[in-house]
Amino acid sequence: MKPVAVIDIGTNSIKMVVAEKKNGEIAIIAEAREVTRLGEGLSATGMISHGPMQRTLSVLRRLADRARRAHANPIAAIGTAALRDAANGEEFLQRAREQTGLTVEIISGKLEAHLAYSAAHLDPHLPLDHARPLLVCDIGGGSTELICGNGNAIQGYASFSMGAVSFTERFLTSDPPSQAEYDAAREEVTRSVASFEICREEAPQIVGIGGTVTNTASVVLGGVGEVHGLEVRRAQIAEVSLRLRAVPLDERRREPGLEPDRADIILCGLAILEALMDSFDATSFLVSTRGIRYGLLMEMLRACA
Numbered sequence: 001m002k003p004v005a006v007i008d009i010g011t012n013s014i015k016m017v018v019a020e021k022k023n024g025e026i027a028i029i030a031e032a033r034e035v036t037r038l039g040e041g042l043s044a045t046g047m048i049s050h051g052p053m054q055r056t057l058s059v060l061r062r063l064a065d066r067a068r069r070a071h072a073n074p075i076a077a078i079g080t081a082a083l084r085d086a087a088n089g090e091e092f093l094q095r096a097r098e099q100t101g102l103t104v105e106i107i108s109g110k111l112e113a114h115l116a117y118s119a120a121h122l123d124p125h126l127p128l129d130h131a132r133p134l135l136v137c138d139i140g141g142g143s144t145e146l147i148c149g150n151g152n153a154i155q156g157y158a159s160f161s162m163g164a165v166s167f168t169e170r171f172l173t174s175d176p177p178s179q180a181e182y183d184a185a186r187e188e189v190t191r192s193v194a195s196f197e198i199c200r201e202e203a204p205q206i207v208g209i210g211g212t213v214t215n216t217a218s219v220v221l222g223g224v225g226e227v228h229g230l231e232v233r234r235a236q237i238a239e240v241s242l243r244l245r246a247v248p249l250d251e252r253r254r255e256p257g258l259e260p261d262r263a264d265i266i267l268c269g270l271a272i273l274e275a276l277m278d279s280f281d282a283t284s285f286l287v288s289t290r291g292i293r294y295g296l297l298m299e300m301l302r303a304c305a
Helices: 050-069 081-085 089-100 109-121 164-171 179-193 211-220 234-245 266-279 292-304
Strands: 004-009 013-022 025-035 075-079 104-106 134-139 144-150 153-160 205-209 231-233 284-288
Touching (some): 004 050, 013 292, 025 050, 025 292, 050 075, 050 089, 075 081, 075 292, 081 104, 109 153, 109 205, 109 292, 134 211, 134 266, 153 179, 164 179, 164 266, 179 266, 205 211, 211 284, 231 234, 234 266
Parallel strands (some): 004 075, 134 205
Antiparallel strands (some): 013 025, 134 144
């Protein structure tokens, strides 16, 4: 069986995974992630700007070439919130076809939720109790998906227009931000997710996906150690949030465990994460570094078997 590849074009970054199936197990051949900020300025203009589009297309071309060198076939490329929301999303798709030979599919919030849930639920490396409800929180640059399920069955999902990039542009105007700015972002999250009534009767186990989650976990560990499968407590999130909000951007860039190119958006990511934890009365969550690209990857490998 030939390897397959998935490229996930997000609001903040592009992620790629190339894998094949060996002896019934998924073997990862290559992984990559680069920040391109495709959604930079999108919330204000409704358009993908020239610079972010050029950056993203350049990285997409490089990742497609890398996947082909690994003999991946097929190569699936998917776009999420930024491309769903942008008035000129079709222009990006056309230029991507011309420059990379890839047909990028803009996936719906429903499919994004399904893939995120599959990536968490089917991950053998996460210590899940499959007798309990599972709530997957996928915090992206432009949107956040909540998916609640039990076993293989998804009971409900919702996609909210709140992400680390979009909320930073909307709420945080000071450096470092004021308490009022931070609280306003948290309150908007709380108000938005109040309509999500699933997973409220029994405390769910929570799996967090996305750069906010993985960077928070890495900061908790001081930049040393594996974060996939790590349990992060609510009190640890609060400590990281307080520490990073107390210093300006230049100092945040030097925080051990925090990717420097995420330092300007991590605070709104933390505001979203804190509000979600409080909304579901959660004391901790499990970290997953495997997002929707892994959900799609597993489906592709099953189809090719």
